[in-house]
Amino acid sequence: MRDFSRDTSALALNTATLGHNLDGHGAGWSPEQVIDACAERGFGGIVFWRREIGTRAVQIGELVRAAGMQVVGLCRTPYLTGREAGSDAEVTASIDMAAALGAPVLTIVTGGTEPGSKGLEDSRKRLAERIAQHLDHARACNVKLAMEPLNPMFGGNRTCLFAARDALGVCEMIGDAQVGLAVDVYHVWWDTTLPETLARAPGRILGYHLCDWLENTSHMLLDRGMMGDGVADLKAIRAAVEAAGYAGPCEVEIFSAADWWQRPPDEVLDTIVDRFQSVC
């Protein structure tokens, strides 16, 4: 297991942690300010959201690399299943944006259950079909697609994948190395079968997301905890991820409307570095 106590090169910031800097929440920092603040603190990379990038993908990617960091990923495709599924053109556009940024990974939050269906089988088949249609383009763009299973509370309208094993099952249906999964502490901390699932997934893990599960979670979406403030066994989860061969970035993604999004971004970033070195 990697030792992060004096090394932040694997630390990445998901910009949502600062309240989605460009959408009017939180700090209102520009991408340039985020890049400078992360570079100063020795972050290894940044993950952006599409809404923050607009038409500046190439420029922002260059700024990140000029600051000595990597664009680690882009959030995310439109939903691929369910009532709010996006179009193929929108999927292609998200892949193109990741490529223009130089992001090696594009995250997929699948979307909900297919209209009129019961259970999950139909939705997962549809998911596999839709992803498969975009793999050649993703491959040509050097962009891998990472399905992120979500905590089961997000079933119905946000996801049809609730555990790493579900995402791995869809990977196996597709059978292509261009697709894998992202492991997010918030979504998987409760799953004590995670190590055995990930042991079956060598090479499939495309991302590892850090935060914590607060003992008294007050909001499904927007009350994630800072690493160390919750009940997740962060070191055990990372051990399972790394035992499965993952040696990539650790991306801090904390949606926290009432707490961390209310604090000065510099304080948030300083805390992240401290916690990354001490409890992750």
Added chain:
Amino acid sequence: MRDFSRDTSALALNTATLGHNLDGHGAGWSPEQVIDACAERGFGGIVFWRREIGTRAVQIGELVRAAGMQVVGLCRTPYLTGREAGSDAEVTASIDMAAALGAPVLTIVTGGTEPGSKGLEDSRKRLAERIAQHLDHARACNVKLAMEPLNPMFGGNRTCLFAARDALGVCEMIGDAQVGLAVDVYHVWWDTTLPETLARAPGRILGYHLCDWLENTSHMLLDRGMMGDGVADLKAIRAAVEAAGYAGPCEVEIFSAADWWQRPPDEVLDTIVDRFQSVC
């Protein structure tokens, strides 16, 4: 698989479905009114909550049986783990109340993670220890203890069991036939490994709870759906439960503050009977 299309003898009402009749929500029906209304419609049984029973356990049990039904269960022990864990005396009192009612099953919602712990191992060990301490008394009272795993959104302060496999694991730690698990659609519908887990649990299933998972669930606790209105594959889940040997009551438990709790209880009960015979 049992055919319920013309048979409601396996149908049971969890009184929470009427807004907890005695606590000021919803209808304000007395236990007597609930008993009469269920008996008229051919329900086979009722599940009560401790707060509704007070000192009338023996009397209420007799009323239910005089109306041709069974007391199917009692909700529930105090929490056994976590910051809000109840005392041993309170556990004993809940077992005594179940015995006085003539309820063969007492439900356990475990409580949250043990203070100061990370992950779930410590909490589950503590849970097994606490349950084991009460088994002789439960046996003497003819009351079985049913651990109910909850949807992972309830991690932290309500439960340390998130899937049937977790509850089965604690059963195996305890190793006593007096303890088993309750399977609730709301909590397990997303778990496509449920059939294989339950196949390892013959005799361990002590209850089956019906409701539905709404596509757009708006509240973690209080927005459960009526059977047929959501995305759960109810027949597939019951098939898995029955394939594991369960032939007991199907208990309708719908917490629905904004919808079903606002409707007249007669309408709720009529709808339950209709849906039980058509979609469950």
